[in-house]
Amino acid sequence: MIKVIIAGAAGRMGRRVALMVNRHPRLEFAAAFEAPGSPAIGKDAGFLSAGEENGVIIGEGLESVIDQGDVIIDFTFHKATMEFARLAAQHNRAMVIGTTGLSAEDLAELGGLAKNFPCVQAPNMSVCVNVLFKLAKKTAAILGDDYDIEIIEAHHNKKKDAPSGTALKLAEMAAEGVGRKLSEVAVCERNGIIGERRSEEIGIQTIRAADIVGEHTVYFAGQGERIELVHRAHSRDHFARGAATAAAWIVDRENGVYSMFDVLGLDDL
Ligand SMILES: NC(=O)C1=CN([C@@H]2O[C@H](COP(=O)(O)OP(=O)(O)OC[C@H]3O[C@@H](n4cnc5c(N)ncnc54)[C@H](OP(=O)(O)O)[C@@H]3O)[C@@H](O)[C@H]2O)C=CC1
Numbered sequence: 001m002i003k004v005i006i007a008g009a010a011g012r013m014g015r016r017v018a019l020m021v022n023r024h025p026r027l028e029f030a031a032a033f034e035a036p037g038s039p040a041i042g043k044d045a046g047f048l049s050a051g052e053e054n055g056v057i058i059g060e061g062l063e064s065v066i067d068q069g070d071v072i073i074d075f076t077f078h079k080a081t082m083e084f085a086r087l088a089a090q091h092n093r094a095m096v097i098g099t100t101g102l103s104a105e106d107l108a109e110l111g112g113l114a115k116n117f118p119c120v121q122a123p124n125m126s127v128c129v130n131v132l133f134k135l136a137k138k139t140a141a142i143l144g145d146d147y148d149i150e151i152i153e154a155h156h157n158k159k160k161d162a163p164s165g166t167a168l169k170l171a172e173m174a175a176e177g178v179g180r181k182l183s184e185v186a187v188c189e190r191n192g193i194i195g196e197r198r199s200e201e202i203g204i205q206t207i208r209a210a211d212i213v214g215e216h217t218v219y220f221a222g223q224g225e226r227i228e229l230v231h232r233a234h235s236r237d238h239f240a241r242g243a244a245t246a247a248a249w250i251v252d253r254e255n256g257v258y259s260m261f262d263v264l265g266l267d268d269l
């Protein structure tokens with residue numbers, strides 16, 4: 001069995017990941033941890049996630065549990081994720097990184113660290129969203145420059161980063177489809193007398209409200225008609241299931257950073 005360490009085990013995603021790891025035939029939920037000082041430390045992770053104790057007691061920081069597992073599943077916060085990646089590189093542990101909000105510098109550092117450990121990093125672990133990424137690129141490529149591309153994302157009011165990692169990836173895929181560089185055309189805020197929309201812009205708008213799990217819409221708007229590609233998450237379980245699949249997949253890989261396209265075999269589409 002592959003032994004899994006869950007980072008941020010008391011969080012919204014950490015609790016669902018615990019359930020999906022338990023249901024996976026090749027994975028064993030071996031250890032869990034939260035940040036030093038967290039009130040969750042010392043609690044039973046099984047009780048937190050499913051109301052039933054499983055004997056996995058939440059540890060204080062990754063170093064306290066890193067010897068207990070083969071792969072770390074991380075849905076926490078970008079700064080913490082980078083600390084875990086440095087430790088994973090030192091201890092040669094595999095990682096699955098679902099945390100969003102990683103900067104370009106973080107991703108560059110991760111690329112270097114991953115010479116010493118294998119890692120899946122993806123802003124969205126859902127099968128449907130990964131198919132949507134491909135559809136966004138293909139639709140953009142087919143429709144070309146005459147269609148305005150706009151993305152709207154909606155999430156719960158506890159989310160810390162904006163726009164969502166998924167919205168940014170959708171924008172990147174659409175930009176690739178029409179041969180633009182996202183950093184040159186992304187517009188994440190509009191306010192005031194901003195003038196007419198430049199045709200090459202890719203707009204990304206953010207909604208934060210109550211308990212919305214996650215919704216993404218990509219508009220391709222032409223004169224008199226439009227296509228909308230929409231994904232709505234009904235629960236967090238499909239993200240967590242994807243993370244468990246990625247954990248079972250990554251342990252046998254060469255060192256390096258992989259995506260969910262690699263895990264799901266979507267790379268050639
Ligand atoms: N790739 C994907 O498919 C998905 C990605 N996400 C991303 O996952 C991340 C987490 O989301 P969510 O579960 O909603 O957030 P939560 O805040 O509910 O959970 C994060 C958990 O990590 C803990 N944490 C923070 N810092 C550390 C640390 N240094 N060491 C250990 N634990 C730490 C938090 O503790 P505390 O509360 O004390 O800070 C919290 O328990 C976000 O970046 C989100 O965008 C979410 C869903 C799907």
Ligand SMILES: O=C(O)C1=N[C@H](C(=O)O)C[C@H](O)C1
Binds near residue numbers: 159167
């Ligand atoms: O914070 C969340 O909840 C989610 N974050 C991810 C993102 O930023 O794209 C994925 C999902 O939409 C839920």
